[in-house]
Amino acid sequence: MNKEQILKKYYGYDTFRDGQEELIDSILSGKDTFGIMPTGAGKSVCFQVPALILSGITLVVSPLISLMKDQVGTLNQMGVHAAYLNSSLTANQYRLALSYAREGRYKIIYVAPERLLTEEFLDFAKQADISMLSIDEVHCVSQWGQDFRPSYLKIIDFINQLPVRPIVSAFTATATKEVKEDVIRLLGLQKATVVTTGFDRKNLYFAVKSPKDKYAELDSYLKEHRNMSGVIYCATRKAVEEVSLRLEQEGYPVTRYHAGLSDAERHQNQDDFIYDVKPIIVATNAFGMGIDKSNVRFVIHYNMPKNIESYYQEAGRAGRDGERAECILLYGGQDVITNQLFIENNRENEELTDEMLEAVKVRDRERLKKMTFYCVTNDCLRHYILKYFGEKSEKACGDCSNCLTEYESIDITETSIKLIQCVLETRQRFGLMTIVDAVHGSKSAKIKQFRLEEYPSYNSLADITIPRLKQIMNHLVLSGYLELTNSEFSIVKVTAQGKELLEQKETIELKVSKEQKKKEKSSETRNNSKKKAVFSLDTNDKLFDELRVLRLSIARKEKVPPYIIFGDKTLLQMSQTLPTRKEEMLEITGVGEIKYEKYGEQFEEVIRRFQSNTEKK
Structure with missing residues (x-):
């Protein structure tokens, strides 16, 4: 199969998104490739599609267990044999997965960076036919990135020990000039194709508010956006506990996430959020990387993050399905002081020398200033973010809280x-x-x-x-x-x-x-009937809800998140176009041949029943 056939069969899409085809073609031509694409732009497609075409195995280096599980689960649902190797597996599970890998059962294997240089994995890698090594969240390799991980620095040592150097591809959502240069140098990328698709997420609405009472502002927002899934970020564990408790006491379907919870509780709370058992999660920045939940309709920052990179990555977890979503930052002067304390007491990376640590602090102070300016500027918020990442844009987007204020x-x-x-x-x-x-x-x-x-x-x-x-x-x-x-x-x-x-x-x-x-951009336009405001399609709400019920039932039986079956955007399109035959269903975005064979007839039956009941009325 060629790339277009793979895209249709496994992913259910007719065309590639901006930048995807250029990155895929570069990999397939055997070149090292570096893609910088915003959250939700489809980075995984850029290395998964060529992985299914290349003759050997593709190793994907990924920093978080949750990210690996999510992407491997999605691939297996699509009919692609994939596995992950990380610390969540028992010793027996790890050996079994590795033995299957040796037998060639998997086209794509996700691996934690810490595993690369272990004797057992290195022995497997030296004997395996590895066509490509793809590094996800590659900004982690740079000390100038917002999530620097020393284990990423060992990736080049792994590459150098392989008998044949594979194609190396790298992907991230946010990278400043320094981070780009670090990635290319530290990974030894050779004459790499570098593609930056742009940082703009046009479906996201940005707002900054400075309320006297942050909790009252949050409560008011949630009352207006009931039955929607969202993330509320807090700067500290204490704030997470306080906010989540108050929301829970008021009856909101909410859970919490921070590093102070046990592994079991974090895992359970994350699952409750992903499976929409509790569609609202209050969390520190320990939560979110690799969470591919497509129906997050809002991300609220209860406190200001310490830099634009972190803010844009966290805010970008909203609207991954391409539909309307809101990113709201509640700013207060105390937020600056809290972040200053975090910066001055930074001891996260013990491998940094005193000189390097001071350089990081200087960098972080400068970033904090720019983050603070974002919160106090009266200019276009989208323009401010894009300018920060070195991207030219219109002076005013016409669709952020500043542009909509007179x-x-x-x-x-x-x-x-x-x-x-x-x-x-x-x-x-x-x-x-x-x-x-x-x-x-x-x-x-x-x-x-x-x-x-x-x-x-x-x-x-x-x-x-x-x-x-x-x-x-x-x-x-x-x-x-x-x-x-x-x-x-x-x-x-x-x-x-x-x-x-x-x-x-x-x-x-x-x-x-x-x-x-402004009258023409009134709050009525902003909120616009709560549910329909966030979606651009004209839908049958009742059918959409019935399709969601079916999706949840299938997801629970198969023990996967609902959005892995079909995303909200796919169900919305179904409720708009009412497909009842295979050829009609395959025209729906997100319905590929594999997924149709698994689920298509069940969804067609719900649509037929809906049509029949509507006609009787």
């Missing part, structure tokens, strides 16, 4: 000058909040300790609220008039551009939000 511009020139004068008068020794307190006339102990009340700028802006002064300070940093030092305690400095302002007095304006939203 703003008015106010002149902040004189206020800005007084703030800059205060920074210079105090000899650029203090942080942002100290400057704000000084110009506002605070009588705090710190103001008195450093005798800041003696400077001319003290109390010069007492008539402006502290939140507005903070907003203006952030704007001056974002606009390049001020800068924050990359140290444990960020100090405000005046840039050359800021000094020019004092001499030239150019006009500076700040966008501030009005109370109401």
